[in-house]
Amino acid sequence: MRTTTHILDTGPVSGAARSNSCFASRLARYGTLSVEEQEFVARMEESERRVKKGEVILPANQPLDELFVVKEGWAVERSRARNGRQQSLRIILPGEVVGLSNLGVRLAGNDVVMATEGVVCPFPKDHMTAVYHKAPRLSALFTAITGLDSVTMGDRLALMGSGTARERMAHFLVDLHERLLVVNPDIGRRFRLPLRQVDIGEVLGLTKVYVNRMLKAFTDEHLIEIQRPYVRLLQPDVLKEIAGYTNRHDLIDHSWFPNAGQNGISLGARERPTG
Amino acid sequence: MRTTTHILDTGPVSGAARSNSCFASRLARYGTLSVEEQEFVARMEESERRVKKGEVILPANQPLDELFVVKEGWAVERSRARNGRQQSLRIILPGEVVGLSNLGVRLAGNDVVMATEGVVCPFPKDHMTAVYHKAPRLSALFTAITGLDSVTMGDRLALMGSGTARERMAHFLVDLHERLLVVNPDIGRRFRLPLRQVDIGEVLGLTKVYVNRMLKAFTDEHLIEIQRPYVRLLQPDVLKEIAGYTNRHDLIDHSWFPNAGQNGISLGARERPTG
DNA sequence: CGAGGTGTTGAGAACCATCAATTGCCGTGG
């Protein structure tokens, strides 16, 4: 009998159970969690709050005493530029955490705003202290995720620096699709894109007008198909080629994680579902 | 008698001693380290390696088993785009760490290349395991620094997305200056900029021609003065205004750090030198 | 003295922004 359970074990997983643990299910992608670690994660998701579209769940320039797991809906991290023109730094999808990278920071650098209505699970930052004390492997996993975010951000930075509008748009679509697949492997090539073209423009550093032109171009080239608010990627590979996309989600490393000690639980890589 | 020593205590600090601990001195900016923690840090800097200009100290797409502290010289993190046009993601100055954000990542996302000759201190990634086990406050500090890097990267992302060439250049100059001041508070307004205009272009996502034009513009407006390879910021405040610069280095938070335990060492904020 | 790298300057073109007008969609109310 094993002392670990795999959260994403295929089998009798009810829909409700899955929706109760979208964060845990994302973590489970990177390995098996011990029972104790699962308790920590569960604690992070124990309180829910329903949030409206446009609600600021993490205000900039304010001390941040709560982290969030986004459970339903999309959020956006936005930098407020005094130029009026504001820039979205990243999109936060269900199952992703807000504030991990701001953990050591006294004041939050940027706003995090809900792009749609949704449900978030706030949990006090102090809990992280306990994690660092008692669940070193989990804290290492958080470090890993933070690092992954950083690499991802680097990719976007490169794209914003030297990428054309076409490349940016392709990257945007492909990246969203791949990230949605992480939590929800069975969506196929079609997904809901609950953003206006203005919003996309703020993510990509383009005007809504040019966003529209790029989308039209892709549609004309039969690369995508738009059935608002859904998008279908007709030729994902071509889009990846245009974007120069490299999937970074295989990058999580656990080899250096501290061992769990006498219970000897291995946080080994989970085999990827063939795709 | 205190059990802690402040590494940057003003007083009899020899030049040699300071050059031996540029990383420690950066850490010390954020608080006082215990003797044990100092030992960890010292261990990170115990082996030195002299590196040539252009040398790749951390190759992309390869497992990363060493971190580096850059002790002398400048390094650059570069994303290799297959478009030919390559983009520098960030500049790494003496006293800064390479690879912290890649800790949890199986393969390094990007190359890190020396922009000048210099000295780096490699230390095995495995040491971090020990840190996470035995020096929770230190590992929290690393998390904090990683977070700070992330926020900084967000600022640059916003700038690349919606900033003009003028704003980018101003930000570039001001940011470098402020970061050099962290380790070396007495350089005044003049600093050595050991980069070609092409290199600056790769950082800012501009061509060398336009970099030149911006620099000329700033010179004509008496905002800067160039005495290759030195730059003097004649009106730093105007530059900050142009760049919309906000200094993020005050942002490190230690309130949530785990306590050190019975020895009760406080990792309190260090008062900033008045500037 | 020549070669190569870097900086400087000019002219034209490309990409994307801006401005402006129109269409289509949806919910509301008459």
Added chain:
DNA sequence: CCACGGCAATTGATGGTTCTCAACACCTCG
């Protein structure tokens, strides 16, 4: 049922910022 308002998407015309290409000046080093 239709009129209306408002928001988002779409399309066209024009302009600005930045790129590209190209030539030349400067410096260092052999």
